[in-house]
Amino acid sequence: MQQIPRHYIYLLLAGVVVWQLLAPMPLPISPSTATRGLYEAIRAVPEGKLIIISTDWDASTQAETWPQTEAVIHACFQARKRFVIMNMQPPMGVKLANDIALEVGKQYRARYGVDWANWGYKYGYGNVLMAMAKDIAKTIGDDFYGRPVTRLPLMQGVRSIRDIGLVVEVTGLAGVTEYWIGLIQGPYQVPFAAAYTAVMAPGYYPYLDSGQMKGMLVGAKGAAEMEALVRSPGKATTIMNVQSWAHLLIIALIVVGNLGYLLARGRREERRQ
Amino acid sequence: MREALQSLFLLRQAPNPTALAICLGLALAASVLLLYALHRLLGPRGRRWLIALVTFVGGLFFGLEWFYPARGHPSKNFLTDWIEPVSNMLTVVGAFTVGLGIYSLSQVHGRNVRLRRPGWHNSLAFFIAMVAMFVFGLWEHYLHLREPLPKLVPWPKGIYEILFSGLFAPLQAATFSLLAFYIASAAYRAFRIRTAEAGLMMAAAFVVMLGQVPVGAWLTSAIPAASGWSFFRLEKLGEWVLAWLNTPAQRAITFGVAIGALAMSLRVWLSLERGTFFSEQS
Amino acid sequence: MNPEVAILWAGAIATLGVYTILYRENPISRLFEHIFVGLSAGYLLFTTWTQNLEGKWWGPMVHQRQWYWAFAPVVGLLFYFIYSRRLVWLARLVMGLFFGVAAGTTFRQFFPLYSPQIYKSFKPLLPQAGLVWADVILHHWIFIVILLTVMSYFFFSIPHEGRFGRGLGRSSLLGRWFLMIAFGAMFGNTVMARISLFIGRVQFLLKDWIGHYLSWFAQRAGG
Numbered sequence: 001m002q003q004i005p006r007h008y009i010y011l012l013l014a015g016v017v018v019w020q021l022l023a024p025m026p027l028p029i030s031p032s033t034a035t036r037g038l039y040e041a042i043r044a045v046p047e048g049k050l051i052i053i054s055t056d057w058d059a060s061t062q063a064e065t066w067p068q069t070e071a072v073i074h075a076c077f078q079a080r081k082r083f084v085i086m087n088m089q090p091p092m093g094v095k096l097a098n099d100i101a102l103e104v105g106k107q108y109r110a111r112y113g114v115d116w117a118n119w120g121y122k123y124g125y126g127n128v129l130m131a132m133a134k135d136i137a138k139t140i141g142d143d144f145y146g147r148p149v150t151r152l153p154l155m156q157g158v159r160s161i162r163d164i165g166l167v168v169e170v171t172g173l174a175g176v177t178e179y180w181i182g183l184i185q186g187p188y189q190v191p192f193a194a195a196y197t198a199v200m201a202p203g204y205y206p207y208l209d210s211g212q213m214k215g216m217l218v219g220a221k222g223a224a225e226m227e228a229l230v231r232s233p234g235k236a237t238t239i240m241n242v243q244s245w246a247h248l249l250i251i252a253l254i255v256v257g258n259l260g261y262l263l264a265r266g267r268r269e270e271r272r273q
Numbered sequence: 274m275r276e277a278l279q280s281l282f283l284l285r286q287a288p289n290p291t292a293l294a295i296c297l298g299l300a301l302a303a304s305v306l307l308l309y310a311l312h313r314l315l316g317p318r319g320r321r322w323l324i325a326l327v328t329f330v331g332g333l334f335f336g337l338e339w340f341y342p343a344r345g346h347p348s349k350n351f352l353t354d355w356i357e358p359v360s361n362m363l364t365v366v367g368a369f370t371v372g373l374g375i376y377s378l379s380q381v382h383g384r385n386v387r388l389r390r391p392g393w394h395n396s397l398a399f400f401i402a403m404v405a406m407f408v409f410g411l412w413e414h415y416l417h418l419r420e421p422l423p424k425l426v427p428w429p430k431g432i433y434e435i436l437f438s439g440l441f442a443p444l445q446a447a448t449f450s451l452l453a454f455y456i457a458s459a460a461y462r463a464f465r466i467r468t469a470e471a472g473l474m475m476a477a478a479f480v481v482m483l484g485q486v487p488v489g490a491w492l493t494s495a496i497p498a499a500s501g502w503s504f505f506r507l508e509k510l511g512e513w514v515l516a517w518l519n520t521p522a523q524r525a526i527t528f529g530v531a532i533g534a535l536a537m538s539l540r541v542w543l544s545l546e547r548g549t550f551f552s553e554q555s
Numbered sequence: 556m557n558p559e560v561a562i563l564w565a566g567a568i569a570t571l572g573v574y575t576i577l578y579r580e581n582p583i584s585r586l587f588e589h590i591f592v593g594l595s596a597g598y599l600l601f602t603t604w605t606q607n608l609e610g611k612w613w614g615p616m617v618h619q620r621q622w623y624w625a626f627a628p629v630v631g632l633l634f635y636f637i638y639s640r641r642l643v644w645l646a647r648l649v650m651g652l653f654f655g656v657a658a659g660t661t662f663r664q665f666f667p668l669y670s671p672q673i674y675k676s677f678k679p680l681l682p683q684a685g686l687v688w689a690d691v692i693l694h695h696w697i698f699i700v701i702l703l704t705v706m707s708y709f710f711f712s713i714p715h716e717g718r719f720g721r722g723l724g725r726s727s728l729l730g731r732w733f734l735m736i737a738f739g740a741m742f743g744n745t746v747m748a749r750i751s752l753f754i755g756r757v758q759f760l761l762k763d764w765i766g767h768y769l770s771w772f773a774q775r776a777g778g
Contacts, residue, residue: 208520
């Protein structure tokens, strides 16, 4: 029982996933407190203030972060809150998020530059944030399309971080949140929320507990919960239905492996006696 | 086509190209002279002191601006107005490091191609991919296309989208999705409950794994949601483990990391660190 | 041109090409790995120019006549002296600057980042308005015990000898048990994350690629 060849395990996993995608058994998803926190934080942004969606992710985590970004953008459009996308690392995220915003924006007849904008990839982590806190236009320079951000209608009256109503960080990178909280949320009391991949989320629960984070999406589960709240089931909802069976498979494999280990240990002790 | 090529090769005309050329030339010449003088005049000890001084000033600026008393409304001190220009300058300077990794990669793969080592065609594919993405990325950018785009797009934009959405993103997503197989295999082969601690870890893992997915909620759906026993519903139990067992442990780890990071930052700021980078002999 | 179909086929071939490594190491997966690295390098190069340098350096220097930006490439190019044995100290000069800046940023963000964490660790240990005994014991007492015992696990400089040391040793052992729970939770989440990545890829293959031709797959694979 301990010697199942690894290719059989791969086939088993692939088989379970394909089976569930083609013959899904959907189960209800109920939003958690952390997800509701993010949803309410978006709706609570004061009139006239912008939301920054910092999409610090790339295709390596897109199964989780793509639906998270999509659900957050849906929530922003539904609540009629203007938002901007930006990215500090890796640079791929800003184009992927741009494609998402363009696609979702069609449903709400959103106009680029008026209802949303893309500030682009801005290298520099802490330096970018410290500069942005004082003067956003000079720090950002050109938007994703190479046009000066000062020419965008939604940037009228937006000068510094005090004109930002919420920062939502969608990321698969550890370490970036600490810059946002340490340099923006803490000193300027700008509300902050985040969407993380499931791997890194446990490490950020302390920020939720301390109130430094208003809400948090945890992996595809958080994205599915957000999709339920914005009433737009998408990729994440499908993923969660499949996930259930994949988890059961992993648990079964661990149990089988340990049963095999116990049996082998019992046989070894018998032989010794 | 000519406009696209001009844009591609950045032949846009500056308003005052002569003044620009003079300024760039002067800046370059002054910098080269200064660096040459420093290189000739400073010995190893002097250079170490200069590096330590630059490190100290770099840290002092940002630290001092934060801790120095601020006055007025909005409150600021004598350094606050310099934060934005200095930070922007550092961002731009840092952006020039992009070539470091590219140069290293090009060296390694260039050698493979030049010496026709086994697998040199892979290195050639690397160069073709890099150049293609760079050229078509820039070309697409300087086409200045406006949204919404029609179904039929200019061919450079089409090639760029094939490279990005057809190759780059799927390759990265597929490479990292291999981890699913490896974690399944590793969970089967390596996760052995040899001690009580490992058993505790496994129990927590099972609760969280089932609590995070809809099937966990379904398995314990017989427990009424409004009753006192609802704590034992898997989704609630999973959330409790994450919020009340995992959180304090993570916070304790965070405190340790924070103190360590502060101590390390202090050592780096005061140039007390020794090691491959920090020593002159390397 | 309409690149939609080409994108689908390129994505599918790339995905399946990478997955060939699951059988064993082979030339196809190695080729795709190199293509991936090349695309990544090219993308980084042009986005650094178009998203950062063009708007924040070239534009202000050339069009707004802020001539002091002429010094930025001089300082930035000092990094490249790392390849010279004689002049490597120039690279260390600018790296030292960035190390110092990073240290200064750490000092700046330390209190805003961690002081709320410390403050919120002092949870009420007795029932009060809105809190009953069950809440307090199940949540707050457990929270404090876990926090203190796990912190004590990291006190490596105090030997576990003598009365205080032995007490610390027992506390540290308890802390290790609680750490195991936290690691178990992390493992559970890690499994969820990794599986999600694979499900995402299969969704693309079934719904977007095959589903483009056979609508049954597109409907079933959903999303």
